[in-house]
Amino acid sequence: MNNMQSISPEKCAEFIREGGVAAFTGAGISTAAGIPDFRGKGGFYSTGRYNPDTVFEIEYFKTNPKPFYDFSRDMLEIVDRITPTFTHFFLAQLEEMGLLSSLSTQNIDPLHQMAGSKNVICIHGSYSSMNCLRCGKYYGLDASLEYIRSQDVPRCGECGGLLKPDVVFFGEQVHGMNEAMQEIAESKTLLVLGSSLVVYPAAILPQWAKRAVVVNRTGVSIPTVPEQYMVERELDDFFRQVAEYVF
Template sequence: MDDIKKAAELILNSKKTFALTGAGISTESGIADFRSSTGYYSKMDPAMALSKDVLLGNPKRFYKEGYLILTDLNEKEPNKGHLALAKLEEIGKLNGIITQNIDNLHTKAGSKNVYEVHGETRGIHCMGCGKEYPFKVMKNKVEKGEIPPKCDECGGVLRPNVVMFGDMMPDAFQKALAELYSTELLIVVGSSLTVSPVNFLPDYAEKLIIINNDPTPQDRKAEVVFNRSSGEVLSQILHEVEKQL
């Protein structure tokens, strides 16, 4: 049995399947891996670009560096890897997605049950009163020179709904972890599995499928490993699953 058929069989026979996705699934949408030689952090210090301390203490720097990453992500569209995962959920063969990505591409692709453990760039909120706004409100205020942008209700500082350096992990992480206690199969897509605490999540699943361009620390535990394009692999797996339904 070839690896595509083996992966499809694992999905078809699994009682509960989740996907765990990282930056690698989004490279085909034109988003460079954050830590690659051509990624966002090759030109800036990640601990400063998306840092809560910089957001509050040096907002001009934040809106010159980290904010540009967030606005760039908002322009991207899902690729065939995102669409394949959404389809697997639609046909009842994927229970949900846990993603490290803040690019919104899983929700744009139509996935419904998505745990965004590093946050998202669809919205912002006031650090004073908690009022929520769409991301375009921040964009409009920044374009008008309002740095940092302030809440219309209480005058508090607005911030993106992303997990920055210095932030606690959001509730989505604990909810994702709870899902994995009963997950039989985890499909890891585009993650190096080196960023804590997400890199510990595969330990909670009984079986693993890993799709990543480079080797990961969990490869030895996986039922099958693909070191090639996630969009291509996921599309082929979906086709095989649909053939056998």
Template sequence: MQKYNELQDLILESNNIVFFGGAGVSTESGIPDFRSVDGLYNQKYSYPPEQILSHSFFISNTEYFYDFYKNKMLFLEVSPNKAHIKLAELERVGKLKAVITQNIDGLHQKAGSKNVLELHGSVHRNYCMKCGKFYDVDKVIESKGIPRCTCNGIIKPDVVLYEEGLDNETIDKAVNYISNADVLIIGGTSLAVYPAAGLIRYYKGNKLILINKSSTSMDSMANLVINDSIGKVFEGIKL
């Protein structure tokens, strides 16, 4: 209980909070985690998921990619959970400056968050590789086989696949928010995915909070560690 009180106090005292989140923020909405025991990486497919979700596989085997992607990567019916909702509330009252997420599901925006930096892109944005025209996710869902643009170019999800680099502008913004933050809250991530996980090293303050069900390699760096459900933790925060 003391740790929850400490978190409450840190949030009440600050108006410059940044949140960095991973898959654990979305699993509580029903989106499966890649690396958990029953996650995507422990299921059996014709190819390893890491290979299917790579740039080279997308280019060479686009139809199979889309069959997998539509069945295993799109969860459009799920709703934001208590963590998403509380983060949006913290932004509305002027305490939270930015949400930096590794997730591609758009649930932070669905909950009402405005300033969301999506390190790995979003399933809700898709673009033609030939002419650059953008499409929403409905175009992908409604297409049979490979989604194509009006110019007949192949449409690609605006998500970062394996073998692809992160967007430099998004990275620069994330570094700026983290390096200037008073309080940095990291939640729902094992901090195992680089280069995204390396961003927290830019934090210069002394109010680093880690909220995750299991321990992480960065726990020793944190000023406060809470091993619990992120939705439960955030639900208890009073503003």
């Protein structure tokens, strides 16, 4: 690993207590809560209910949206049964204490918000709202979830047009890249949690950090970051130990 060092929970806590912390989270923090990944064994695509080449393709969605909504209902049913992880709550508490200034996530689930995080940049969008592709009518979180759960293919109550959640499809621009880049560049320490940094363009964001602490099951290196540390452990196991030195 380039410039990669090991780090103890106590040293990580020391960085966090300095403040100016940003976080970048990937699928690993959600799978730890019980949400399957996409392509792994037991993942969403292994069910055969949706084609991985088309379910998140925007032009396909416009002509055949049902597979995407089948996926969405499956995921939301899982979210209804689970709770955020210790690490989700830990990040929310750091924000409340003024130690963590921003949180950027690649995930489309609402677990960070459920844990209490406020300043969340959802790079790949979320289910927090929907818009009609015909008339542009906006629907908030509660209405969006109700439409998804009650209709095979949600349609606008005003014009009958197709509704699309604020989830980023292939062929669409990701959200908040400039804001996330600025937050990370201005931070003292970036926590990179549960991401293998292989999904672009979001994967380039950690390269703007001055100092990065990467916690993931497998090793990850971030080009251009002068000071970086690697922890190959389960997120909750590591941050339970870190929390003992922070609080």
